[in-house]
Amino acid sequence: MTERKALPTIDTARCTGCGWCVAACPPHVLSLEAVNWQKFAMLHDEPGCTGCALCAVKCPFGAISMRRIPDPPEVR
Numbered sequence: 001m002t003e004r005k006a007l008p009t010i011d012t013a014r015c016t017g018c019g020w021c022v023a024a025c026p027p028h029v030l031s032l033e034a035v036n037w038q039k040f041a042m043l044h045d046e047p048g049c050t051g052c053a054l055c056a057v058k059c060p061f062g063a064i065s066m067r068r069i070p071d072p073p074e075v076r
């Protein structure tokens with residue numbers, strides 16, 4: 001399994017629903033959702049995200065930021 005270090009956070013206030021990030025995501029874990037007649041991108045499969053940040057790079061509106069995932073706590 002690929003080690004994942006970050007997850008995208010989508011700022012729905014900035015997202016225009018253009019779909020660039022959806023097209024750019026290699027494992028296809030992003031999709032467009034419609035809420036109250038407005039479309040925005042959503043990470044629908046968090047475990048499937050590799051943290052590659054391609055979506056954040058592609059977004060023309062700066063709506064995606066990568067949030068670092070802290071190392072998992074040690075299992076005792």
Ligand code: SF4
Nearest residue numbers: 025049050052053055
């Ligand atoms: S970080 Fe990569 S895998 Fe995860 S949603 Fe963005 S483009 Fe897809």
Ligand code: SF4
Nearest residue numbers: 015016018019021059
């Ligand atoms: S590329 Fe940016 S603005 Fe376009 S759908 Fe994705 S998050 Fe929204």
